[in-house]
Amino acid sequence: DEERRWYRYHQLFANLLRQHLRREQPERVAGLHQVASDWFARAGYRDEAIEHALAGELFAEAAALVADASSELVIQGEISKLLGWIGRLPAEMLSRHPQLILNHAWSVLFRGSPAEVETVLQGMPAAVAETMPYSAYQMVIRSTLASRQGQPAIAVQLAEGALTALAAYERDPVSLVMRGAAALNLAYGYQRQGDTERAVSTFARALRLNEEAGNMLAALNAARGWGQLLLTQGDLAGAEARFRAGLALVADQPRTLLAAPLQVSLGQLCLETGRLAEAESLLVAASKLLALSGPVNQSEGLVALARLRLAQGQPAAVEPLLTELQALQRQAPGGYARDQLDQALASTETALLEQQPDPGWRALLANQLALGVADPLSAARGWLALDQPARALTLLAPLTTVTAQQAAAGSWLVAALLRAQAHVALDDEAEA
Known part of the structure; x- marks a missing residue:
């Protein structure tokens, strides 16, 4: 009806009539889907237009509609929807739409499947891939890929190259989004290289560029990255200000999925500073939203919620x-996503074991660590919880032999404190 609600038996009779049509007049099905798709497209109902085009196997029309919608879907974080539509299109249709190929690559990257990124990008015709702006856009995607694979030097090089190339290109909506993404990669790269001063200024630049582009997903990631960098420097007030300023950008959309990672960061900060009621509100809301997201973001919300329950004295929860x-x-694919899930499990099991020394938890954590945890700090914490400080020291020693610049990035201090804890457990108080 006019409120977009179904009459009680509408769907039942609609399905019956469709079955009757397919049986009695199958030759009319595609044409009727075409009419419906065109009507929905003109009326502004994008999803319905795409669904009718796909149902009628009008793949050229469907590919064009999906391509037009793809950038917005990526920016809004609706990765699963976009990948679902792409999966229903013949592969040859994708090559006609370079922007759809780029957004397909972004989607598999954000889903946590970095190994698929190059395969997707190779589907772009060479004549297109080697010309501007698509050559620069691919550099931005590959910069993001390098960042996620722990290769900050490569990420910085590619991001700087993309920004230089795009500086001479027109500032259309897509190029603005790509500039913002490149600046964000640059900020993360500087941070991981220990250049915190340049990282802070570049996070600020990335925030401005992404706001201008209307890319709220990247803008909120910039605000979050900026705040997390301030946390490593001990500036809790500054970090909280950045998190709250980021959430203010989507204050008119309090239930948007885009806000959930920032809510997790702010909730964790509230937890660390003893504001458990506010932490509860933020983390419960974020976890519900992240259930619609990919496994990596979802796991971060679950870990934060687990720590809250332990702080509330509810280990059973x-x-x-x-x-x-x-x-x-x-369910997670290999690579980045699996590494993050392994780390999430190990850190949660460690926190639980530290509060409730149960043989079952010990066995669970020992098994997870034996399988491997990519993050050495998480693994070291786990071995300490299992009363195996020597194994923790093996992981921690390389992390505390760094330059002063790298130490400023923050992880050095955490590693040094854990190393001291391990030495105490080994009765080596002088070294501690």
């Missing part, structure tokens, strides 16, 4: 969260 994390781990 952590068990179902661990079960969810284990299910996500089984």
